[in-house]
Amino acid sequence: MFTGLIKETGKIKKIIDKGRDREIEIQCLKILRDLHIGDSISVNGICITVKSRTSEGFTCDISFSTLNTTSLKYLNTGDMVNLENSLTPHDKLGGHFVSGHVDCTGKVLKISRIGSSYLIELELPSDIRDFVALKGSIALDGISLTISEVKGESFSVVIIPYTYQNTNLSSRKPGDVVNIEVDMLARYIVNFLRVRQISNINSQELKDKILKEKLEKHGFTK
DSSP: OBOSOOOEEEEEEEEEEETTEEEEEEEOSGGGGGOOTTOEEEETTEEEEEEEEOSSEEEEEEOHHHHHHSGGGGOOTTOEEEEEEOOOTTSOOOSOOBOSOOOEEEEEEEEEEETTEEEEEEEOOGGGGGGOOTTOEEEETTEEEEEEEEOSSEEEEEEOHHHHHTSGGGGOOTTOEEEEEEOHHHHHHHHHHHHHHHHHHHHHHHHHHHHHHHHHHTTSOO
């Protein structure tokens, strides 16, 4: 579990293909102070297990499943990635709950400078449209952000200078692919309503069936 508040940006030092999987080595500094082998760490919003570590960084294995469903397959040596240690009971929750289980990826459509901030417009994949709402929370490459606008096929977020300068958003450009995780609260609420709707439909169908059988039994219908 994470908060979406990036602790540090790391640099991809090495990528090793291992069949369908990959091993990546990430160079970093600050996050190493409380990082141990076996720990969970968020890399661009993806929960990954630390395989080994040195005084200059750490390595982790990326499965073919994660590569297929996230933007990690596009990483190259030298790329910047967002890093965050897993949440502990004593940490402040300054962002929102981020599980590290990416829902999908989306392309950056447009980046506009507005004063000292930036407005980033991204495509809105159809499979997460029900979970995206104005003023709602969303995680992009692991960054906890607030949705500022929702259109038919896209949504936008406003990036303040600090976030822009201290995350990989400073290197993003139109056409880049980012990892998207919707707010887990929104996911549970929508799922609950869907199940309830199906239950109501099934309940009505059952009532109609019972009524029909009673009418047929008493000769009102054939």
